[in-house]
Amino acid sequence: MPLHEFDSAQAAAPPAVAARTQRLRACATRAAGCACCGVARRLLWLCFAAVRHGDTAIAEMLAAEAEHYVDAGAHQGGCPQVPRPAGLRGGRTPAQGRVPGPAGHPGVLVAATDAGWKRGTCGLGYVIDDGRWGMHGWKFGPQDPTGPAKVLVSELRAVGLLLDRIDDDGADLVLLLDSLQALRFLSAWQGGDTGRMPDGYDLRPRRYGAAPSLVRLAARVARMPGLRLEHVKGHSGHPLNEAADSLASIARRRVTEVFDSPARAAGLVEAFLRAWHTPALAA
Template identity: 55%
Template sequence: MRPDEFLRTLALLPPPLHDRALTLRAFTRPTRCDDCQRIGDAVRLALTAAHYDELTSAGELLDTAERLAADHGIHRRSGDDQQRGRGRVVRWASASAPLVAATDASWKGRVGGIGYVVSDGHYGLLGRGTGRLDPTGASRVLINELRAVDYLLTGYDEAPVGMTVLLDCLAALRYLHRWQAGETGAMPAGYSLRERRWSDQPTLVRLAEQVARRPDLTFAHVKGHSGHALNEAADGLSHMARRRREESFDLRPRAHALVDAFLRDWHANATL
């Protein structure tokens, strides 16, 4: 399967299946290993099923591929935080400054990325393609800015009390403030509320309800590309995640080094 074919078909999958298939991508490449070939066949069949909107079958085929890969001894399920793009620079875990996070999104053509960084060393980055439920234009960018906030908050069992979240998108910030004020029905133009097969709720509906329950969280604006360390880190992570959808490079060490460098600057000059 050619890389462009894989990525084009991958975009048809909902987020949970998308991420599982992405971690199995290496098995779709030519190989002399019979076990790897069987795993790759299952992944290719899953993508074919997705092409025909048979998402249940696609999920079952990915189950098969993951089981075969686990037996082969070289694959970890995508539920692992690292496979989901999350990580932590542990030397900042004991930092005493108030907890501050920044989120950002990047979009170009048909691929995008979201990212976040927290002053205690937590970070995450995730690439995504255009889905069937994604609108076009300005709303797509806005929706992904909000998805980045959801990605941050769902990285915790319960978001830390009193955390400040910085965004450089004023439109996204306005929605967060409206939701926090109880207007959870307000949604960006074009955002589909139709039932999702892969989730109990659409992402932004879940985010709106969570934000409404958390008056202790502070959502604040930061000017983009102004040298703010946390914003620059989140921006860099989102761009890195977007590029990784189309290029091949070792993502994790680059992300880890980027976060560490910007957090060093943040803690040396800690201000919002």
């Protein structure tokens, strides 16, 4: 069931029916491969049909039956309707942490960002040489505003994720990227050309009237004259770039898989930062 169809039908339902169907939103709109949710989805369709015909009692009965199938049925692995186990949730929520180690260069932060996109799932990652790291992953939906330049937009969003973390530090920042396209956009924004956006990127306001993320990022970069942008070749063994790439991969995996992703991420970051700092310490 398309998301807009579910939202319209739910909005027309009596409050009691709407409340019961809310928890079945993922089942109705995203669990296409789960047979259990398929049965519940058909019941929801009949429920909304009953609402349209003014039969609230039948609608409530069908909603309750759909809930039963969702609660008691055997779901397919990775079904979005099934809550993740405690402690391993949050595949679609940004994760961040900090590992122990050298503090980096006083007054200067060196950071790397990266993004990965595969089969409709995106992952973003960043690492800072003082031990901080973060990642975020999600699936692209039919109403996603990214446009056709998904890899480029994802690379830029990874930069936004990083800047959200260090916004108040006041330190100079050296930013390492392996995407020349992303570097060109960042350089243009830093030079004041904040209206330049990737082709096809949707510039309409987001929820609650918020500006699109890249519009906000462009304005932020324009206010960072001290930002130093540097290109690094991807998959060349650069420790910070490899760490950011690994975090993006973990972020993409954790959208559909259940595993201890924060521990995995922290271990990789610690190893890559050790490699990054060791030559400087030895010198």
